[in-house]
Amino acid sequence: MNDSKDINSYMNTLGSKAKQAAKVLSQVSSQKKNEALMACAEVILDRKREIIEINRIDLRNAQEKGTGDALMDRLELNEDRVNSMISGIRHVATLKDPVGEIVQMDPTPSGISVSKMRVPLGVVGIIYESRPNVTADAGALCLKSGNSVILRGGSEAILSNQLISDCLIEGLENSGLPVNCIQLVQTVDREAVKILLGMDEYLDVIIPRGGKGLVKLISEAAKVPVIKHLDGICHVYIDSDADLKKAVDIAINAKTYRYGICGAMETLLVSKEVAFEVLPKLKGGFDKMKVELKGCSETRELIKINSAKDEDWITEYLSPVLSIKIVEDIQVAINHINEFGSGHTDSIVTENIEKAQRFCNEVDSSSVMHNLPTCWADGFEYGLGAEVGISTDKIHARGPVGLEGLTSQKFIVRGNAELRGS
DSSP: OOSHHHHHHHHHHHHHHHHHHHHHHTTSOHHHHHHHHHHHHHHHHHTHHHHHHHHHHHHHHHHHTTOOHHHHHHHOOOHHHHHHHHHHHHHHHHSOOOTTOEEEOOOOTTOOEEEEEEEEOSEEEEEEOSOTHHHHHHHHHHHHTTOEEEEEOOGGGHHHHHHHHHHHHHHHHHHTOOGGGEEEOOOOOTHHHHHHHTOTTTOSEEEEESOHHHHHHHHHHOSSOBOOOOOOOEEEEEOTTOOHHHHHHHHHHHHHSOTTSTTSEEEEEEEHHHHHHHHHHHHHHHHHTTOEEEEOHHHHHHSOOEEOOGGGGGOOOOSSEEEEEEESSHHHHHHHHHHHOOSSEEEEEOSOHHHHHHHHHHOOSSEEEESSOGGGOOTTTTTSSOOSOEEOOSSSOOEEOOTGGGEEEEEEEEOSSOOOOO
16 A cells, blocks of 8 residues: 555445445354354464464564563563463353343333344444454454454554454354454554544444553544543552551552553552551562552651652553552542542452442442452453453443443334324
8 A cells, every 4th residue: 555545445445344244243143153253262272373473573573663661561472361362252252142132121101112122333443552462352352242343453563463363364264254344454554543533434433442642642533433541540549447468469469460551550549547557568569579669748758769749640650660649538548539540440458348338439430449459450350251442431331341332222112003192
């Protein structure tokens, strides 16, 4: 593709093929979709070594360009991560198919029968950075939910994405489903993204998965509805009634499980009643993991760390950096989270059930946790099989977007020639 005219033609061809495939896929049985998913998983298993080798080329190219550690971590595919892709696809095949599900509504005064049927969205566009596993996860979820999908990954993962896409297409071919159900944009030209955002003739929704800049750009430019999340500014609050052994383990895991995920804790809030006891223990644990700590003035009176600035409370580090703040009580913690958080995932550590319930009720985030590290915020861990992203929106989906989040509903109304009068 040498010019914008060629790219425009190419993108519109992808859109047309996706729309045609979506019509076919919406009528495919659950059994047939499950067979296709298992076939896709088998192809990825057979080509696992090839996927890891091609990913090393992407990693090497990204490193030469000076890509940061967080993005490098997201880009890497090792054996465990490829195995997780395979198990994720297989798990999606075992999940209940939401398409066609009927919800019967209460009887109407007129006697007509009204129900709701769950249906696919149609054609989904997914734009993502770094993580080549998204190619498999998104492809599987869209297939199972009856949607065709156009995938546009980042240039840093182009070789990995192409190979994984080839595996999925081979699985579709082996199972007799339209290969255009899953299409990867093969060009890294940014013009393709611009065109995709305006393809409202073909696309029903766009899901961006990447950094704040990418999501903001797509949200502002898209002519198609967007399911998005902007930041993963996640908090853990250690309450005065916390089991401090649990608190230390949870806080360290929430931060250090993987620094580059959106569910990593970025701010730790600690009740002043237990701060003097728990903060030195936490510092010891974080020092071992080489995590840079920044704290408020009260925190720095108890442990020797760097000073936190105002912008630290609204920063998604995605790296071994953590801000810490001592708070008066649970109400101050809730207020801080609702003011500075991103509505992603926040957790309370406490043995007080009433406080835990209050926290869950009052914190306005897509996932609110009790006695768990925030890194559990993940579609696979929630039993969704996988996810196409974690939405901090409230419409149309919120939290990890799995099968149900990729569907909509339509009303089914039945009667027996009842006529509407004045």
